[in-house]
Amino acid sequence: MAADDTYPNFNPALAAAACGILVALTSLTGALAPPGDWYAALNRPPGTPPDVAFPIAWTLLYIAMAVAAWRVWRARGPGREVALFVLQLALNALWMPVAFGAHALGWALLVIVVLWLAVAATTAAFWRADRLAGLLFAIYLAWVSYAVYLNAGLFWLN
Amino acid sequence: MAADDTYPNFNPALAAAACGILVALTSLTGALAPPGDWYAALNRPPGTPPDVAFPIAWTLLYIAMAVAAWRVWRARGPGREVALFVLQLALNALWMPVAFGAHALGWALLVIVVLWLAVAATTAAFWRADRLAGLLFAIYLAWVSYAVYLNAGLFWLN
Numbered sequence: 012m013a014a015d016d017t018y019p020n021f022n023p024a025l026a027a028a029a030c031g032i033l034v035a036l037t038s039l040t041g042a043l044a045p046p047g048d049w050y051a052a053l054n055r056p057p058g059t060p061p062d063v064a065f066p067i068a069w070t071l072l073y074i075a076m077a078v079a080a081w082r083v084w085r086a087r088g089p090g091r092e093v094a095l096f097v098l099q100l101a102l103n104a105l106w107m108p109v110a111f112g113a114h115a116l117g118w119a120l121l122v123i124v125v126l127w128l129a130v131a132a133t134t135a136a137f138w139r140a141d142r143l144a145g146l147l148f149a150i151y152l153a154w155v156s157y158a159v160y161l162n163a164g165l166f167w168l169n
Numbered sequence: 170m171a172a173d174d175t176y177p178n179f180n181p182a183l184a185a186a187a188c189g190i191l192v193a194l195t196s197l198t199g200a201l202a203p204p205g206d207w208y209a210a211l212n213r214p215p216g217t218p219p220d221v222a223f224p225i226a227w228t229l230l231y232i233a234m235a236v237a238a239w240r241v242w243r244a245r246g247p248g249r250e251v252a253l254f255v256l257q258l259a260l261n262a263l264w265m266p267v268a269f270g271a272h273a274l275g276w277a278l279l280v281i282v283v284l285w286l287a288v289a290a291t292t293a294a295f296w297r298a299d300r301l302a303g304l305l306f307a308i309y310l311a312w313v314s315y316a317v318y319l320n321a322g323l324f325w326l327n
Contacts, residue, residue, distance in 0.1 A: 045221065063203065063224050070228040 018088035026084040033097065034077040037104045041069065044112035056164025072151050076100070079144035083137050086144075092136040099129035116166040123162050127155050176246035184242040191255065192235040195262045199227065202270035214322025230309050234258070237302035241295050244302075250294040257287035274324040281320050285313050 046062075080096045087093075102125055110119035130152050138145025204220075234254075241250045260283055268277035288310050296303025 045219075061203075066221050066224040067228050070225050071232075074229075074232065 016086045018085060021085050021088070023081075023085070026081050030077045030080040030084065033100060034073050034080075037100050038069065038073045040104045040107045041066075044108045044110075046111045049114055050111060053165055054168040056161060056168060059161060059164070068154060072154060075147040075151060079137055079141075079147040082144045083140045086140045092133070092140050095129065095133040095136050099126060099133050102126040102129050110162070116162065116169065120159075120162045120166050123155065123159050127152070127159055130155050174244045176243060179243050179246070181239075181243070184239050188235045188238040188242065191258060192231050192238075195258050196227065196231045198262045198265045199224075202265045202268075204269050207272055208269060211323055212326040214319060214326060217319060217322070226312060230312060233305040233309060237295055237299075237305040240302045241298045244298045250291070250298050253287065253291040253294050257284060257291050260284040260287050268320070274320065274327065278317075278320045278324050281313065281317050285310070285317055288313050 076096075080093060083092045083096070102122060106119060106122050106126060109115050109122050130148065134145060134148035134152050137148045238251060238254045241254070245251075260280060264277060264280050264284060267273050267280050288306065292303060292306035292310050295306045
């Protein structure tokens with residue numbers, strides 16, 4: 012239980028800038044490859060939420076991710092946990108261009124399953140470093156689980 | 170300059186729950202009265218952003234509002250500033266049902282102009298109580314200014 016640890020020489024502003032900028036850049040991949048008319052014309056699996064749910068959920072999740080990474084950085088410094096975070100963020104950034112840019116739902120399914128594994132590993136590492144960060148990542152993991160289902164449904168129905 | 174003041178007997182969890190729940194309830198008015206097909210068929214003024222910008226902007230703004238109100242509550246207690254905040258939040262909650270529920274763009278314009286005045290007054294009060302809260306509300310005020318223009322454009326073009 013290390014929730015109140017602080018890494019020596021922790022720089023709050025530097026960590027906030029790094030986490031904020033990395034997450035903001037990742038969120039831009041959604042703007043570069045929007046779902047558009049192609050997505051609107053797909054057959055969707057049961058349980059697909061209304062379109063407006065995605066930007067709201069992702070805005071909240073990106074903020075939760077940045078806060079979680081900042082807290083883990085504070086607790087443990089820029090070590091293994093933050094490296095896992097950057098890895099899952101890179102996979103996250105890849106999904107929208109593959110799914111909505113390239114219209115490659117099979118490759119997108121592969122990306123999101125690997126993303127799920129990376130988020131699960133990050134959640135476990137974050138939980139050990141900081142309880143709140145672990146909880147925030149558990150919510151993100153739940154959402155990605157749902158997104159795996161939606162991606163699989165889109166792949167098989169279209 | 171009172172940014173580091175803390176109100177005596179400030180209860181961080183109570184203030185967070187109150188600010189969070191009030192703002193979350195307000196955000197639900199958007200879900201109850203979505204723009205829908207009616208909005209999609211309107212003539213839009215130049216400079217209207219893509220639809221996806223609204224849920225992203227409002228998710229960020231509602232979080233900013235809740236953080237700002239929490240900080241001002243911490244600095245000044247539940248006084249005049251928090252009362253102004255609740256007033257602007259009530260006007261904010263009114264806009265979506267009037268515009269997209271009742272399809273009354275003229276009345277919605279009246280609501281949003283009064284909202285602008287309430288947000289401006291809250292921004293001034295928040296700035297004096299807590300600098301970060303004032304900055305967060307200044308961003309919100311800028312967005313509401315843009316929304317006044319969009320509402321006016323929709324009213325005159327339709």
